[in-house]
Amino acid sequence: MSSDLVIDVRNVTKRFGGITAVNDCSLSVRRGSITGLIGPNGAGKSTLFNIVAGNIVPDSGQVIFDGKDVTGCKPHELFRIGMLRTFQIAHEFSQMTALENLMMVPGDQPGEHLVGMWFRPGLVQARETEVRKKALDVIDFLKLGHVRHELAGNLSGGQKKLLELGRTMMVDARIVLLDEVAAGVNRTLLNDLADNIERMNRELGYTFFVIEHDMDLIGRLCDPVIVMAQGQKIAEGPMAEIRANPAIIEAYFGAPAEVA
Template identity: 80%
Template structure:
């Protein structure tokens, strides 16, 4: 099978003063995959994620997205190209309903222009109706219909994570970066969240790049799993192989039998 990288990180480095957070790191995220990124605290995972997402600029190296050089592009420009990110702490509009949160996502809506609102009210209403239909479809897909009119600030942690996932479905996402999706989510909603990620991957063709400390979730969702340590990739493969690698298990998970989550 040919390798088609949506995200291609090439020899990227990032320093913060005397600290080398990412050290000549290279990795690729294959189109249509759910790729996991794990490793001990201080391995450079979060910094690498921020580099890919455009939150910080690398000191050296190159980041490609769909074959185009996007090194140093800002998050909103990456958003326009189809790279979206969710956060460990959900970033909802708390005083708007769940449905309204989804309707806010698509960029360049006609209603954003005061002139268009005055001169073409029919076009604005038609566009709003189309966005609303899409939002309702997303609500239905995620089984959030019972909270669609609830203020987003009143939702549970798991429901907010589902809503963030839904926001990625409101645009033509080419890749979704999931940052600690399990944080603050109870086991029941986490199972729903994982199932929806799987459905988005298999049914809708979404590509996911996942940074996560919950090894059970990584094992369920991700193939391949990339292991980082000291700013570099040290291993890559299916979780079954990662679990059986004595060096990785002993050095980064502290047990030869069970892979424990690291902080």
């Protein structure tokens, strides 16, 4: 495998009863890219995304992450080695502040253990200070300072998506899987969200794998764009090429005027 591949999906198949959702599918995500995954309803893209994220185990094939076979690994195991996912519906701790939500992310903090709290209070305090500083830096980066002490449950849909994005910045993510990031977000906050994804990619070197129905957002963020249909990859390239492919436009996007 080439060293610049963060995700390498190899001949993955997944069946549910008599339905083949993903059919011998292979695709890859290159390091430093914002790669989009699109296709019509029933194309298999959500199933494939869940396989990569560790939520579904494939019937056959492999998922290679940074050179390691992670097929069948659980989401928490993938989290520990740098694969993070955001969700279509934000998963915030609603009764904690935005700042506290971010501070919860890093694992194995000494304050999580009674021994550390009782016998190493200095270490606990030092680590908490370090995590708090990191969280404040993330909040500043995402321009969420005005809501840092607001309960996360009170945030708007777009602010919750920004907070989820911030949670991926609290650890050393090798790749971030973005699941329907535009869902439930107004256009103003969606523009902010897109700006931050681009900044994270450009300034911090984040790699993103994006599943999304909003073609304008895909067109803005993603290169390459992978198209799935009937459980397989059928095309890959810049969005301009995807939009210009008459067969794809007719079969998956409708009339050309609808996607211009």
